[in-house]
Amino acid sequence: MGNATVALADAPLSAIDWLSDTVATPVVMQPPAATDITRDASVEDITVTTLDGPTPDAVGLLPVSVTGLPRNFWGATPSEELAELVRRQPVQSLPALEDLLKMILLAELDAPLDADGTGALFLARIDKLLDMGSLDQAQALLERAGPDTPDLFRRWFDVALLTGTEHAACAKLKDKADIAPTYPARVFCLARNGDWSAAAVTLETAKVLGHITKEEDALLARFLDPELFEGQPPLPRPKHVTPLVFRMREAIGEPIPTASLPLAFANADLRSNTGWKTQIEAAERLARTGAIDPNRLLGIYTERLPAASGGIWERVEAVQQFDTAMSTNDPGAVAAALPVVWQEMQRAHLEVPFATLYGERLERLPLHDEAAELAFHIGLLSADYEKVAGNFKPVTVMDKFLVALAQGDVNGVASPDAKGNVVKPAFQANTAPVEFAPLLADNQLGKAILQAITLFAQGADGDLKDVRKALLLLRSVGLEDTARRAALQLMLLERRG
Structure with missing residues (x-):
């Protein structure tokens, strides 16, 4: 692949190591006594066999009629x-690339x-x-596949924990004889299902057999009977x-802030039982990667007066x-607030969600001078960028270039800066870079596009020539x-990558 090859060894590792250790496979756990409780908590020998069938x-979730x-x-x-290429895709890139990656993941x-x-x-x-x-998309994808194997169930269970639907996950765990839960997961689910006595006996069983750590024992003990530990200092933050x-710490009144945790x-923190400020901060983090709809962010912003x-x-x-100014359709008020x-x-890196909410509506207002130009730039960050460009009369070199770029024809316009010097030639050719030709000829379109996404992100943070190659590849395959x-986001957003 030459210079277009993505250096996987230098790419960030997936954050998937934060998954809970909820499922063991195969596992044999011997009960200490033949009581009803320990029979419920034990798991018979399991043999896992891969059967021929759909993979x-x-x-x-998205058919080819939607994705193209x-x-x-x-x-x-x-x-x-x-799988390795997918794991090493950048999590936070330009929104256009995040959207493309997500479409591929859901296709x-x-x-x-x-x-x-x-x-x-x-x-x-899924990872x-x-x-x-x-999480909503991951949960829907898991349920479409059926979380019936340990690897799939483990992920589905954690999604349920983070979205507050763990009762359904615990019920499924109880009904799935071929899913072998670890002791912490079994104690948690027994308690969540209201069987506190069985949960306590299971914890003691785990301690006798040496199947839980001291840290797990301390947390589970407080989770089952927090009153016993009133007045004692909080548990140290786990590594x-x-x-x-996370959920058990929350249950015992020792929550861990999510700001320093994986996204x-x-x-x-989007649940109604969290404070408004915490909800806002969480919604902003998630909106940056397109994990939640911009309208949900707006709904949280406008929930009450600060x-x-x-x-x-x-x-x-x-x-x-x-938002109030926009609702009144008052150009003067909008121009003052914009x-x-x-x-x-x-400041919050939320330009594209904002443009998604307001870009097309701003284009319809009779704004002038600086407000009109700002509305034009915002509109170019929305899905209606081509329409916005067609209705704007550019004056500056930058705006003339942006109009041409939005319309896909940059011939005859001057480049405004170094980024434009790289973007312009990418829109003056329609063939893939030679570095990608072997992949396309060998029926490896998916690999080529994934490499182009990573190449763009790396180029935006370093060698802009890589951006040109990535853009050429995307255009040559119909994207x-x-x-x-x-390209518009690269030109208009201050940050890169």
Whole structure:
């Protein structure tokens, strides 16, 4: 692949090591006595056998009629290689690339040619959705496949823990004889199902057999009977925070803030039992990767009037004032509020969610001068970028270039800066870079596109020539809309990658 080869060894590892240790396979746990309680807590010997049948690698939520991707998208690339490429995709990139990646992760496609039924690629897709904080999509994908194997159930169980639906997960765990839970998961679920006595006996069984650590014992003991530990100092923060640990710490009144945890944990803060400020911070984190709809972010912003000032409350107030101005269709009020709210959106890296909410509506208002130009730039970050460009009369070199770029024809316009010098030639050719030609010729479209996504992100943070190669590849395989949106975002957003 030459210079276009993605250096996988240098890519960030997946954050999937935070999954709870809820399922063991195969496992044999001998009860200390033949009582009804320990019989319920024990698991018989399990033999796992791979049967011929549909592979989860072909499971998806978006049909080809929606994605436009060919069914043989994965082609001849080995499953394990694709899984590794998926795991090492950047979690936070330009929104256009995040959208493309998410579409690929959710697409219903033929399995790779070497798929053996183990679902290596499917698991990698789920893990990347979890990395991106997209729990609703991951949960829907898992339920479409059926969380009936230990690997799939483990992920489904943790999604349930973070979204507050653990009762359903515990009920399924109780009914699935072929899913062998670890002792902490069994204690948690027995308690959640109301069988506190069985949970206590199971904890004692685990201690006798040496199947839990001292840290697990301390947490589970407090979880089962917190009154025994009133007045004692809080437990030390665990080095390894899993969703199971997170929920039990929350239950004993010693919650762990999610700001320093992987993005998926932020979903837990969207529940109504958390404070408004915490909900806002979580929604902002998730909106940056497209994990929640911008309308949900707006709904949280406008839930009530801020009772404080400074920090995040400045942003909340700016959004509320601007939204009110937009609802009145008053151009003067909008023009006054727009610079303030836009500065706040830039500070929070929420420009594209904001543009999604308001870009097309702003384009319809009779704004002038600086407000009109700002509305034009915001509109270019929305899905209606081409329409916005067609209705704007550019004056500056930058705006003339942006209009041409949004319309896909940059011939005859001057480049405004170094980024433009790289973007322009990518829209003056329609053939893939020579580095990608062998992959495309060898029926490895999926690998080529995944490498292009990573190459763009790396180039935006370093060698901009890699951006040109990535854009050329995207355009050559028919992803014109993604290429234009990514190029516009590169030109307009202050951050890179």
